[in-house]
Amino acid sequence: MDYTxxxxxxxxxxxxxxxxxxxxxxxxATLVAMLLSIDFTPAVTTIAQRMAGGLDSFALLxxxxxxxxxxxxxxxxxxxxxxxxxxxxxxxxxxGLALVNVVSCMLFGAISGSAVATTSAxxxxxxxxxxxxxxxxxxxxxxxxAASTTGMLIPPSNxxxxxxxxxxxxxxxxxxxxxxxxxxxxxxxxxxxxxxxxKRKGYATTARLPLKVVLQQxxxxxxxxxxxxxxxxxxxxGIFTATEAGAIAVVYSLIxxxxxxxxxxxxxxxDILLKSGETTAIVMLLIGASTAMSWMLSYANIPQNxxxxxxxxxxxxxxxxxxxxxxxxxxxxxLDMTPAVLIFTPIFLPVAxxxxxxxxxxxxxxxxxxxIGLCSPPVGAVLFITCAIAKTRLDKIIKPLLPLxxxxxxxxxxxxxxxxxxxxLPALFGx
Numbered sequence: 001m002d003y004t005x006x007x008x009x010x011x012x013x014x015x016x017x018x019x020x021x022x023x024x025x026x027x028x029a030t031l032v033a034m035l036l037s038i039d040f041t042p043a044v045t046t047i048a049q050r051m052a053g054g055l056d057s058f059a060l061l062x063x064x065x066x067x068x069x070x071x072x073x074x075x076x077x078x079x080x081x082x083x084x085x086x087x088x089x090x091x092x093x094x095x096g097l098a099l100v101n102v103v104s105c106m107l108f109g110a111i112s113g114s115a116v117a118t119t120s121a122x123x124x125x126x127x128x129x130x131x132x133x134x135x136x137x138x139x140x141x142x143x144x145x146a147a148s149t150t151g152m153l154i155p156p157s158n159x160x161x162x163x164x165x166x167x168x169x170x171x172x173x174x175x176x177x178x179x180x181x182x183x184x185x186x187x188x189x190x191x192x193x194x195x196x197x198x199k200r201k202g203y204a205t206t207a208r209l210p211l212k213v214v215l216q217q218x219x220x221x222x223x224x225x226x227x228x229x230x231x232x233x234x235x236x237x238g239i240f241t242a243t244e245a246g247a248i249a250v251v252y253s254l255i256x257x258x259x260x261x262x263x264x265x266x267x268x269x270x271d272i273l274l275k276s277g278e279t280t281a282i283v284m285l286l287i288g289a290s291t292a293m294s295w296m297l298s299y300a301n302i303p304q305n306x307x308x309x310x311x312x313x314x315x316x317x318x319x320x321x322x323x324x325x326x327x328x329x330x331x332x333x334x335l336d337m338t339p340a341v342l343i344f345t346p347i348f349l350p351v352a353x354x355x356x357x358x359x360x361x362x363x364x365x366x367x368x369x370x371x372i373g374l375c376s377p378p379v380g381a382v383l384f385i386t387c388a389i390a391k392t393r394l395d396k397i398i399k400p401l402l403p404l405x406x407x408x409x410x411x412x413x414x415x416x417x418x419x420x421x422x423x424x425l426p427a428l429f430g431x
Contacts, residue, residue, distance in 0.1 A: 003036060004033050004034075004036050004037060004296075004299075004300045005033070005297075005300040005302050005305075007029075007032055007033045007036055008029050008030065008032065008033035008293070008296060008297070008300070009029075011028065011029040011032045011033070012025055012026065012029035012293075015028060015029060016334065022286065022335070022336050022339060023282070023285045023286050023289045023339075024289075026286075026289040026290055026292075026293045026339055026343075027047065027051075027289040027292065027293075029293065030047055030289070030292050030293045030296045031043060031044065031047055033296055033300070034046065034047065034296060037299075047292045050291055050292040050295045051288035051289060051291060051292050052288070053291065054287055054288050054290070054291025054292065054342075055284055055287060055288050055291075057165055058241075058243060059161055059164060059165055059172060059242060059243060060161070060165065060284070060287065061243045061246070062156075062158075062161050062172075062241075062242045062243040062245065062246040063158050063161060063162075063246075063280065063283060063284075064246075064276065064277075064280040065243065065245075065246025065247050065249060065250050066113050066156050066158055066246045066249060067113075067114070067158070067276045067279050067280050067283070068250050068272070068273070068276040068280075069227075069246065069249035069250045069252075069253040070111070070112035070113050070114050070117055071117075071272050071275055071276045071279075072250070072253040072254060072257050072264060072272060073108075073111050073112055073224070073227075073253050073256075073257065074112055074117050074120075074121050075257065075263065075264050075268065075272060076253065076256060076257025076258075076261050076263045076264050077257070077261045077263035078108065078111060078121075078224045078256075078257075078261075079104070079108050079121035079122055079125060080125065081217075081220050081221045081224055081261075082104050082107045082108050082111075082221050082224060082225075083100060083104045083122065083125055083126065084217045084220065084221070085107075085217045085218050085220070085221035086099075086100040086103040086104045086107070087100045087206070087217070088209050088213060088214040088217035088218065089103075089214065089217075089218070090103065091206045091209075092206055092208040092209075093195070094195055094198045094199050094203070095194045095195050095197065095198025095199070095203055096198075096206050097126070097129060097130045097133055097135060097203075097206070098130070098135065098139075098140070098143050098191075098194035098195075098197070098198055098203075099191050099194055099195065100126070101122065101126045101130065101140070101143050101144055101147060101194075102143060102147040102150075102187055102190050102191050102194060103187070103191075104122045104126065105118050105119075105122050105144065105147035105148045105150060105151070105187075106147065106150045106151070106154060106183070106184070106187045107221075107224075107225065108121055108122055108151070109147075109148060109149075109150050109151015109152070109154060110150075110151055110154040110155065110156075110183075110228055111151075111224060111225075111227055111228065112151065113151060113155075113156050113157050113158050114151065114158075115148045115149050115151055115152060115371075115374050115381070115382050116148075116381055116382060116385060118147075118148040118151050119144060119145065119148040119382045119385045119386055119389075120385055120389070122144060122147075122148065123141075123144045123148075123385070123386055123389040123390070124389055126140070126144065127140050127141065127144060127386075127389050127390045131390075133203070133206075134203060135203055136201070136400070137390050137391070137392055138390070138392055138396045138397045138399075138400050139197065139397075139400040140390060141386045141387060141389075141390035141392055141397045141400075142386075142397045142400040142401040142404055143190070143194060143400075143404065144382075144386050144389075144390075145375040145380070145382045145383050145386040145397070145401065146190055146375050146401065146404040146405075146408065147187065147190055148374075148375070148382050148386075149186075149371040149372070149374045149375055149382065150183050150186050150187050150190075150371075151183075152183075152337070152367055152368075152370075152371045152374070153179040153180075153182050153183030153186065153364065153367060153368060153371065154179055154180060154183035154184070155175075155176035155177075155179055155180070155228075155231070155232055156176065156228075156231050156232070156242075156245065156246070156249065157176070157179060157367075158283070159337050159338065159341060159367055159370075160172065160175040160176060160179060160363065160367060161175075161242060162287065162338055162341050162342065163175065163341050163345060163363045163366065163367060164363075165342075166294075166341055166342045166345040166346065167345055167349060167359050167362075167363060168359075170359045170360055170363055171360075171426075171431060172235070172241075172242040173235045173236055173242070173426075173431040174360055174426040174431045175360065175363055175364075176232055176235060176236075176242075177232070177236060177425040177426045177429055177431055178360050178361075178363070178364050178422045178423065178425060178426050179364060179367070180425055181421050181422070181424065181425055182364050182368055182411060182415050182421055182422065185411045185414070185415075185421070186368070186371075186407075186408055186411050189407035189408065189410060189411050190404055190407055190408070192407065193403045193404055193406075193407045197400075197403070223256055223260060224256065227249060227252055227253065227256075230248065230249070230252060231245045231246075231248070231249050234248065236429050236431050283338060286336065286338045286339050287338060287342060289339070290338065290339035290342035290343055291342060293339075293342075293343055294342055294343050294346055297343065297346070297347065298346060302347065303346050303347040303350060304350075306347050306348075306351070307347075307350050307351045307354070310323065310324070310351055311351065311354065317355040317356065317357075318417070320351065320355055321352070321355065321357070321416050321417070322416075324348050324351065324352070325365070325369055325412060325413075325416060328340075328344065328348070328366060328369040328370060328373075329369060329372060329373065329376075331344060331370070331373070332369060332370040332371075332372060332373020332374070332376060333373050333376040333377065333378065333379060333380070334373075334378070334379050335373070335379070336379070336381075337367075337370045337371070337373070337374065340370050340373070341366060341367070341370065344366070345363075345366065348362070348366070349362055352365075357419070358419065358422075358423065360422055360423060360426065361415070361419050361422040361423060363422075364415055364421075364422040365412070365415050365416050365422075368408075368411065368412050368415055369412055371408075372405065372408050372409070372412070375401065375404075376405075377394060377398065383397070
């Protein structure tokens, strides 16, 4: 590894330790590394060009649309209806509220496409309710944090769009279909842990609701759930692209939140637009800076060197893929998902391809892997939001998180070594 690569890596991690915002850490580290090769003016110009080039993609237009639709859904009473639906269906089972928490996070995460929004929306309602019913607040917070990441896999997912660009053209429609089964598997694995924990602790169950009430609650949630069918059905059916699907999602969520549920007023729309604009700007700055760093890594031959190094360690695919996963888990604990996907996809995808793994399977593997990082200290954003809502400390929820981590890791291993879980649905629907 030459001095350029060392300067980039050391500068980046020093800035992270100094709590410099991640996008600035990436940009400054890239600039420092580039200054070892060229003068200041061409270095700055090159970085600016690479950042602009990284954002010059039609597919990226889907992200602000899905962010906006998620914001509207979050304000439009969707979370409450999804929770009531899940409560009516499975609330009477052992550990019912914990199971409802997981299912609600899966459904809302699929609609909003944001783990942070899911944590805020579902956690704000479920955590006080679980505490009222006698659930341990630390266990409840751990369940919310882990379950909120399932929306990263269940489409429409912004991070899958980012991976499609980073991988050089994997079909977004195929990635969306590929994410369903692993996302549901993670949810089911978390529910198994919740069920076992509830049986051990003897948590009280809620009364079974009459069939009429169950049907009413399910019916109230159906318009929200239809968004998933509308978006994915249109993309898979070739009716519209992912970007067009995002625009349609905005229109549909507006009709639902303003016209049907009437929980969003026209006066609230400017604030929603402003918040979604802020979120989009943050994401786009991360994408631009990460694209520049990714180019710098390639310029320094880091992907090729790492690929050769890992293949020299062993020619056993099981060992190499396990090593990649362990490295990504460490990365995910320190780095946000968007830059992690943009930076490490070009590094590890060639290695995975050399071992016979398809870009589609690798995409689901890396997103699932980094989703674990979202609820892992020290950086995991959803952990801090969950702790704030539950009014507990980060160190207190680590222990109840451990069995949930184990469940997610088991699914990760299945996705890593069994291609069927990622490729069955895309093959079935011909995308």
